[in-house]
Amino acid sequence: LPARRRQATSAPLHIRVLGEKYTTDDYTNLSPSISSKLSKRLHAQKGHPISTLRTLIENHFPDFAHFSSLSPIVTPYQNFDSLSFPADHPGRAKTDSYYINRNTMLRTHTSAHEVEVFAKGTERWLLTADVYRRDEIDASHYPVFHQMEGAKIFGNDPSSIEQIEKETQRLERQLAASNIVTEDVQHISQTNPAQTSHNVRSSEVTAKNLKLCLNSLLYELFADVAGASEDDPLRVRWIEAYFPFTSPSYEVEVFFRGKWLEILGCGVVLQSTLDRAGVANKMGWAFGLGLERIAMILFSIPDIRLFWSEDPRFLSQFTHGKINTFKPYSKYPPSYRDISFWKPGRDMHDNDLYDVVRDVAGDLVEDVTIIDRFTHPKTQRDSLTARVVYRSFDRSLVNEEVNGLQDRVVSHLKEQLGVEIR
């Protein structure tokens, strides 16, 4: 059964995405509400907080090339294989990613473009893009978000490595004067090893350069909002991580309003990526950061849906290149609706439910929480109860409208997924 059961009568054999025609197959799960986001390009809308944040980061790396117009439509080879993802990696599943067909998908991360950008011969670059993942629905998750990828590669010969060491020392001196406290982690460890093709010292030099480049970026972005002062410095924490395409790998968190927030993933680029790009004599680092996560903090934006608002009460609050505090306009009351059903079979995924709700309600849905699940002891059928919160940013929703939305959710669940309402 396909992730979203295509109706024999209405399933189109072709779909049009960004003006191109594609053949559909059993992998096709791109929904209309996602398709409608493909041309928005918030990172290119001057004045939009996502675009301002991109500009601030680009300005922090003055000698890096910029890319921001690569197509979101990629092959699974670009998104996964070119980065050495194993064949059975869960990210490849159609429950987690949006596919146009088996051979064509929406990128799930900006790393999908690493090989093609390195292959241009670009040694220092930043790439900003919209990325797509099938995910839950709440104030901090949205199936489309924006990432910025940054990378720096250099010769792996002794004199190039020495150059990088000098650059690192300069950064270290600059940062020593800042009110930043970093919880570091070993550059390399048994569980976070250097690659076999790298000598350990070069790998350490690369990791240290990465850490200082990112600490200095985070200091520039966060020092003001986090109120970094001598008795209350900006706190940044480095932790060991795993990505199929870097080793060693790290995640970076920033302490903000009493919580550690994951900001980015990074590491020393896997040599096979650089080999594929035709730059086997180089080594270096890459990072990928989530722009919404950072923008929500810097601009005090409380809900990730707001980035997609075309309401002047949202957009008019921002000026390109400036960080300011968003003033929420009045919140309208929420409407709650519960829905209980028997699942059609074990292979219906929660993400199938979320996509149906998004397709019907668009940005009028604020949250979907699964409040109960059980398996019938005799029939072994799975039951699920979900609570849907409807709320508009722009107006009060009347009962009839919410009922209409809920009715359509119910009929889509029945028709497209084959659930049985309880």
Ligand code: FA5
């Ligand atoms: C990646 O996407 C890797 N490509 C990052 C990377 C690049 C690692 C280069 C190494 C080298 P991850 O899935 O953790 O990793 O996402 C990276 C960042 O994107 C996260 O730290 C977070 O800031 C942001 N992010 C991830 N998922 C979401 C989401 N659903 N909504 C908003 N932001 C998200």
Ligand code: MG
């Ligand atoms: Mg992660």
